Amino acid sequence: MDDVLGYKGKRVIVTGCFSGMGEATAKMLLDLGAEVHGLDFKDSSLPLASFNNVDLRDPASIEAGVKAIGGKVDALFNCAGLPQSFPPMDVMKVNFIGLRHLTQQVLPMLNQGGAIANIASTGGMGWSRRIPTNMEFVTTQGWDAAIAWCEANMDTIAEGYSFSKENVIVWTQFMGAQLIKKGYRINCTLPSPTQTPMMAKFHEASGKDVVDAAAEPMGRYSTPEEQAGGLVLLNSKLASIINGVVLPVDGGFMGGVVTGQVDLSVMMRRSQPAQ
Template sequence: MSDILGYKGKRVIVSGCFSGMGEATAKILLDLGAEVHGLDFKESTLPLASFNQIDLRDAGSIEKGVAAIGGKIDALFNCAGLAGGGAFPALDTFKVNFIGTRHLTDTVLPLMGPGGAIVSIASTGGLGWSRRIPTHMELLQIQGFDAAVAWAEAHPEHVAEGYAFSKEAVIVWTQFMGAQLIKKGIRINCSLPSPTQTPMMATFHATSGKDIVDAAAEPLGRYTTPAEQAGPLVLLNSDAAGVVNGVVLPVDGGFMGGLTTGQVDISKMMGGGQKQG
């Protein structure tokens, strides 16, 4: 029971390892004895086994980064993401948050075997997923990076500002793939963070408004830290969570429970931009 999480000696990949939740996740994994390989647009200063620069907007860049790592991969942590609200072009946000993340996962999957695990960061900003299931299922039938980009370009009414729909897509994709990958002994889950004090927070305040972001931090009454978000990601991909699969896990200090039971005033979040996750 001394290594209940089972990361010692495991080969893992963390995308978005430069800062925020990805960096915090990589730090925990290093402390647990994992062999951590990092991928990001910006170079990490952590003592990783390897680092490769990638751009999740570019399929070739993703494939080159994964090829440079090679070998068997035990776990993938999809932590890279862009904010919405007009901070970046909508298509760029959608590419990074969903299309590129899915392509990275598809590229890593052939390196995984039974016991492999994948976790992605979605967001409380993607809670509208259940209202657009037919649209998301249509998107999931579109295979390949370029074809998915073409679909997004043809459906600007869905992609909108990029963020909320991209996070909804991660949620639906996680649940869909959970039923597919488990037949190969591979698990996939995602988390729904509430507002977290990362370098992107200033962007969320500027594009969505601080009042709206603050409302999504109730009932906890504060923003979470990257380390508080990283812990559940590490747990979901660990041996201790061996049959946890297809789960969309709120990591929000009680936001979802408060919303469900009427203790969070959702009206404060209506009419503004998208929440941060």
């Protein structure tokens, strides 16, 4: 079959490749003939070109992991993430601050035409209601400034998850307009609830009924492989003009919300702690 997606022989980096969407993305890229380099907090068992342990809560760990890969790369897949059951600052570091720092380390390694795909979430769909706040945060300069902003705005951070994903969305759109001038693209996906090892944590933190409401109108959770497809498409040569896009990969959830076919009342209530 023709290499229609353009990954054969390309060097790519996948974070979060131990399990879930990141593992599924790495497997798909391997099947497509890419040279896959993995980064994760936990060891990966995949036949990768290289693997390095990285803690996205630690800038030195991020820098060492990226340096160990070295050379030029063609694509970055930011798939690592934490659910809201972890401490809010850990969630913020892994889901946004660490993602941003790692991306900044990889940018000098990107070949012309290189692309970046980030995983956000439908849980961050409130971004459009507080863009000034999001922009103030995502334009902080460096790791320490981002941490200081969070520590000064813990009421805004709240549980960490929703705000972190809002900022992946806003930062992706902001950087899209910046990076395209340099010959790079950046996009993100908004997955609906996906059957990964983290799902039990989402049920515990938000309540199964809240999570299930976000799986409408499809009526089921997506698979990691389905989510990987969206990411792989965004960074492929077929998507060469797609940039700064926030792509719902959700079985029609966002469309259902916009057209009044999905009831958000369950999702918007404050979920009760599991008994």
